[in-house]
Each structure stands twice: as C-alpha cells, then as structure tokens.
Amino acid sequence: MKIILILAALLLAPLTTLFGTDSGLAVKPPVQTARFSPAADWLHDARLGVFMHFYPGNTNQLALVDSFDVTAVARQLKEMGAAYLILTLGQNTGFYISPNSAYDRFLKCGPGEHCSRRDLPLDLYRALQAEGIRLMLYLPCQAPNRDARAQQAFGLPAGKRDQPVNEEFARKWAQVINEWSARYGDKVAGWWFDGGYQRIQFNDVIAAIYADAVKRGNPRAIVTFNPGVKLVRHTKAEDYTAGELNDPFNVLPTSRWVDGSQWHALTFLGSTWGRRDIRHPTEDWIKWVSAVTEQGGVVTLDLGPNKNAASAPVGTFSAEQVAQFKTIHQSLPTKTVRGTIKVSS
Numbered sequence: 001m002k003i004i005l006i007l008a009a010l011l012l013a014p015l016t017t018l019f020g021t022d023s024g025l026a027v028k029p030p031v032q033t034a035r036f037s038p039a040a041d042w043l044h045d046a047r048l049g050v051f052m053h054f055y056p057g058n059t060n061q062l063a064l065v066d067s068f069d070v071t072a073v074a075r076q077l078k079e080m081g082a083a084y085l086i087l088t089l090g091q092n093t094g095f096y097i098s099p100n101s102a103y104d105r106f107l108k109c110g111p112g113e114h115c116s117r118r119d120l121p122l123d124l125y126r127a128l129q130a131e132g133i134r135l136m137l138y139l140p141c142q143a144p145n146r147d148a149r150a151q152q153a154f155g156l157p158a159g160k161r162d163q164p165v166n167e168e169f170a171r172k173w174a175q176v177i178n179e180w181s182a183r184y185g186d187k188v189a190g191w192w193f194d195g196g197y198q199r200i201q202f203n204d205v206i207a208a209i210y211a212d213a214v215k216r217g218n219p220r221a222i223v224t225f226n227p228g229v230k231l232v233r234h235t236k237a238e239d240y241t242a243g244e245l246n247d248p249f250n251v252l253p254t255s256r257w258v259d260g261s262q263w264h265a266l267t268f269l270g271s272t273w274g275r276r277d278i279r280h281p282t283e284d285w286i287k288w289v290s291a292v293t294e295q296g297g298v299v300t301l302d303l304g305p306n307k308n309a310a311s312a313p314v315g316t317f318s319a320e321q322v323a324q325f326k327t328i329h330q331s332l333p334t335k336t337v338r339g340t341i342k343v344s345s
Contacts, residue, residue, distance in 0.1 A: 039220045040239045040262035042134070042189070046083035047293045048329055051138075051192075051266060051302040053274040054315060055088045056095035056116070065097045065116040069313035073305075074127035080322055081329030084134040086192050086266075086300060087121060089180065091140060094147030097121065102179045106153040106172065114150075121180075125187045136190040139177065141165065141202055141210070141225065145195075162200050170206040174213040181217025188221060192242060192266070196225035196234060207235035224264070233259040240264040240298070249288045256296025263297040269321055276304035276318040285324065286331040293332060301325060 056062045077085060090096035096103065097120040099111060107114060125135045142165050143150045148158035154172050156163040165173075181188070191214050196202040202225070211223050226242035227234040231251055233241060240262035245251055253263040269285075270277045289299050303321045306312045317325075 039222050043084075043222060043240055043262055043264065043298050044256060044296060046134070047298055047332060048082065048289065049084035049086065049134075049136075049298075049300045050077060050080070050082045050325070051086045051300050052305050052315075053088050053091070053302065054305045054307075055090045055093065055097055057093045058095065059113070062095060062112070062116050064307060064314060065118050065120050067309050067314040068097075068120055068124075069315055070120075070124045070127040072313040073124070073315045073317075074131050074133065076316055076322055077128070077133050078131040080325045082133060082325070084136055084189065084300075085124075085128060086136040086138055086190075087124065088138040089121070090144070091138075091194070092144050092146045094144035094150045098180065100176055100179050102175045106176070107150060108153070119183075121184065121188070125184070129187075134189040135187065136192060136222075137180070137184075137188050138192045138194065141173075141193050141195045141206070142169070142200065143173065162195060162197065164201045165206060166201065167205060167209065170209045174209050177210060177213040178216055181214045181221070184217060186218045186220065188218060190222035190239075191224070193223065193225045194242075196227055196242075198227070204236050207237040211237040222262075224261075231258070231263070231265055233261040242266065243300075249284065252288075252291055253295040253297040263292075263295070264300065265292065265297065266300045266302065268302040269324065270302070270304055273302055274304045276306070276321060278320055278324050282324050282327050285328050289328055290331060301328075 054068070056064060089098060094114055096115045098116060099119060100115045103115055104111060104113070111117060121135065121137060128135050142163060143154040143156055145151070145162050146160050151158045151163060155169055156165070193210060196207065207225050210225070214221050214223050222239035224238045224240050224242045225235050226244055229244050229246055231241050231243040231245060238261055241258050241264045243263075243265035245265050245267045248265055248267045251265065256263055268275070269279070271279045292299055303317045303325065305315045305317065307314060
C-alpha cells in the first residue's frame with residue numbers, strides 16, 4: 001500500500017506544479033508569466049503613444065480650452081502613427097479642461113470658474129475615435145499643490161508644495177475622479193496618476209480608492225500611479241508602470257512584465273516636458289524604442305502642444321516633433337495586433 005501511495009504522489013507532482021496544491025508544499029511559480037490585468041493587452045499591442053501637457057494656468061487661459069482644434073490634433077496623431085494619446089485634465093494650477101460639478105462643490109465656485117465649460121476630452125475623443133486612436137487621461141494624486149483654496153477645500157494644509165494625503169482626503173478626491181470616469185465610461189481607455197510619492201504618504205489603500213473610482217466608469221480602464229522618476233511596479237492597484245524617465249536610453253525591459261505590471265516608460269521628446277523642440281537624434285530614439293518594444297515594453301513620448309492660435313491650430317505639435325515621432329514609428333516592425341481597437345460611439 002505504501003508503494004502505491006508513493007507512486008501516486010510522484011505521478012500527481014506535475015499537476016500540483018501546474019495547478020497548485022493545498023498541501024502546504026512550496027511550488028516555484030513560473031518566471032515572468034503572472035498578469036495583473038489582461039486589460040493592459042491593448043497597451044502592449046499599441047507599443048507607442050503620445051502624451052500632451054495642456055491645461056489652463058489661470059482663469060484667462062480657460063479660453064485656450066475653447067480654441068483647442070481637436071480635428072487638427074487627431075489628424076496629426078494619425079499621420080504620426082500614434083496609437084493613443086494621454087491628455088492632462090489638469091495639474092497643479094487648480095484649473096481643468098472639463099466641467100466637474102464635484103470639484104465646483106468642494107471649492108464653492110460656479111461652473112466655468114475653475115473648470116472649463118467645454119468638455120475638451122469628450123470632443124477630442126470623438127475626433128480620435130474617427131482615426132482609431134485611444135484616449136487616456138492624466139490627473140495628480142492630490143489637490144492642486146499651487147492652489148491654496150483647493151487644498152483647504154479638500155482638507156489639506158495650504159502651501160505651494162505637495163501635501164501629505166490620507167484616506168479621508170482620497171475619498172473626497174475620488175468623488176472628483178469618479179464624476180469624470182462615470183461621464184466618459186469606456187471612451188477613456190486608461191489613467192495616469194501623478195505624484196503618488198511616498199513622501200506624501202501615498203500608499204496601496206489610496207491607490208485602490210482611486211482605481212475603484214476609475215473602474216466604476218470603465219471596469220476595463222487601465223491605471224497607474226507615478227512614484228517619481230523611475231520604472232517600478234509601485235502599487236498593487238496598477239495595471240502598467242508609470243515609468244517616468246528623464247534619461248531613458250539605459251533603461252530597458254527584460255520582458256513584458258514588471259512584477260505583473262505592463263512595462264511602460266514615459267519620457268519627453270523635446271528638451272523637457274511640454275517643449276516643442278527635439279533633444280536627441282532620431283537614430284538614438286529608434287534604437288531605444290525598438291529595443292523596448294522587442295521585449296514587450298511600451299513607450300509614451302511627451303510632445304509640446306501649440307498654445308498660440310496666430311501661429312498654428314491650438315493643440316497641434318511642431319513639424320520637427322511630428323517628423324521625428326513619425327520616423328520612430330515607421331522604424332518599428334509590422335506587428336500583428338491582438339484583435340481590433342474597439343471604441344464607443
């Protein structure tokens with residue numbers, strides 16, 4: 001009988017390796033095969049996208065939102081070969097490119113005072129949809145750090161700096177996030193949250209609150225939280241790495257995954273964030289982007305939008321950045337994409 005039991009155990013060993021066991025025996029997991037979320041598959045297939053810093057700095061600049069030429073921007077992105085666009089809803093100034101009644105309630109202000117009356121993300125989505133390009137949105141993890149009124153309205157200390165956050169604040173900020181996510185639904189494919197720094201006490205609990213606010217609008221929306229200038233899996237709630245890099249060329253993936261997050265890097269094409277020039281030879285970018293995507297990684301490049309209607313349509317990119325991005329994209333080998341891009345009407 002003992003011999004029969006031993007033989008049975010040996011025969012079943014491969015099954016426990018594959019499927020696990022409740023016996024308490026340690027089973028070594030396969031290397032780099034765990035997924036956090038299959039929702040990131042489309043990002044992996046996209047390979048290369050664009051980031052745009054576009055937000056009002058004050059009340060007067062809210063007029064820029066009305067001038068933004070969504071058709072011209074969508075056409076440029078299509079010409080360049082960008083698979084998606086990440087657009088800032090707002091950053092540190094306290095002004096946003098889309099209406100949000102929850103934000104207005106916290107600040108006790110009227111429509112059009114801090115949030116534009118035009119819903120720019122919605123208008124831009126419609127133009128991008130026609131070109132088969134996905135839209136993602138950017139927000140900071142805390143109330144605007146250069147707006148004392150907003151900081152106090154959300155219960156944070158006032159001062160022009162990042163302030164420590166907690167769960168009480170996060171649940172308030174999540175109301176603002178959720179209004180946008182509920183309105184846009186699956187029109188927004190993902191979110192990139194900035195400023196999730198340890199020094200402000202950002203943690204997995206707060207990340208989960210924000211991720212829930214996002215996914216209530218679109219359960220398949222991907223989300224990430226930026227820990228600073230590095231490429232790591234920062235939270236349990238993320239689907240892909242934020243991957244902010246200043247000098248990217250020495251940072252390369254060894255596989256598609258970083259502890260279960262899709263490998264993704266965000267850096268700037270110009271001399272710094274939001275600039276409209278170019279800083280590196282195209283050949284250097286091609287070498288790095290090709291190396292990243294060959295290993296299953298994804299790259300997002302920040303390009304600078306035009307803000308002077310007299311020189312070009314508002315929101316459009318400079319000719320030299322368009323040309324460089326287009327050449328980088330064209331250098332990538334043709335790849336069979338998993339399924340087709342599905343967007344809402």
